[in-house]
Amino acid sequence: MVTVAAAPLPSKRRPGDGSASPAPGQRPRQPKRTKRERNMGEGSTDEVLRYDIQSLLSSSSSLPDSSLANDLPEPFSEIQVDIVDVSSTGDGLGLRSPDERHVYVVPFTVPGDKANIRVIRHFPHDHHSVADLVAVATPSPLRDDSRIRCRYFARCGGCQFQMLDYAQQLRLKRRVLVKAYRNFANLPTDLVPDVAETIPSPLQYGYRTKLTPHFDGPPSSASRRQPKRRDQPGPSFEACPDIGFMLKGRRSVLDIEDCPIATDVVRRGMTRERERMRRDFSQYRRGATILLRESTRRCPNDGPDTAPTNDPDTDTYAVHVQGDGFVDVKTCETDSKATSTEYVGDHIFTNPAGSFFQNNNAILPVFTSYIRDRILPLPPPVSSSDLQQYYLIDAYSGSGLFTITLASLFAHSTGIDVAADSIASARRNAALNGLAPDRCRFIAADAAHLFREVDYPPDRTVVVLDPPRKGCDADFLAQLARFAPRRVLYVSCNVHTQARDVGSLVRGHPGGAAYRLKSLVGFDFFPQTGHVEGVAILDRHDGDDKDHLDGDGSKKDGVDSNGDDQQKPT
Known part of the structure; x- marks a missing residue:
């Protein structure tokens, strides 16, 4: 039996846990919907989980029965379940028996596990309960705990898949994309191409170039209801606080000394900062987040910059990596305000250390090469005479990753981002990479106003989208459809909102173009976790007919490539 260190129990006084029994002669009272349920957003983790639960329950001829709410185990009791599936959230889905119509969401489990769990909270409306893993009574053939490299695994909320073979992780991530387009694209299945095999990360551990461990503030000895005077100092720490990441399923910090998915220098930085906190903790009066960001200085072999600096911190904690003719x-x-430097192939990028940049540098050369090879709407092979006849719009451009790595293929490129600081970084990066303003420019503006700023011919324009997790808003998608670029390449860290937006572009907008979804693939930016980065390529549909859609552009009933029925969660 594989045992797991149990997390501290949360309070038993939880709203909506379905544990209250009705008085004799009274109908069972339906629990109130929680704020979490009322605010469930499209493409959110909660909605993704709801789809997966309904899909699992609909695979049986029996339907969920809300009257079963009163037969559920008491909160904080222990039961045994069989894990039969994995949600796109990375958590296992378990049943007490094959004919049960209630699902238990259990982290750190895989299909085939027989797991002892502690029930934490019921959500009767959604036919599921959340639980902690206590022990794996019988391990699945998919599970091999000797693969686990982190002593905090199954407590820290960061990783979900360390017990799995890497090839199995990639298969699960492909399935996340398949389900995302089935559930959120609202398209007939024949308009969604087969999802390609997930492209692996060159590194499965030691890949994260940024970590942000944190610690909570000191406990207050005074009542929270008692107002604090302005001149009254806050409470101080009596000992060094726990520094790390969130305990899975709890609002408390798990003390973590090391994180094996981080790069070597980030792990050394974590050791250094923990040592500093042990010395300086008494100076803090509140919680804080610690930034750990890798920065690279590329030096010629035997150059003066590779010699010791006489700075004990730098010399002790720096990592030297030998390249081809450089170190x-x-x-x-x-x-956070200092400058960090990264290399993507031969390109150099500088950013404020606290700003966003992709956290897996190892996969970026593979990722950007894939996009370069497919960005032009031309059949291969592309000749030199074909280059620089098209224009690039990089929406949500950040510090210029796509604009700069793709600029040599285009006559002119425009990057746009709402953050002025990001645009300032992008302009510096363009200059560092030898790109003059007559080849590319960057504009600080809301993406919704992008198409007012460009006069590129749509027939020769490609648009790259890389929005935040919430995806694109409806106004922007309508503007994009009216501008009607020849090709759209959509990159997303949230494949569910990506699927929603891609579906909107394929269905089309009044007065604008409709698109055909050409290809779909996932990139594994975050091995050992359930996350996958999606890349979708769409070409403008220039035909007059729209027989691929119903008259109102709505989804037809169908079956996806995995043979699962399509259903909306209720």
């Missing part, structure tokens, strides 16, 4: 000297930056 990369890697350090860990902790000042």
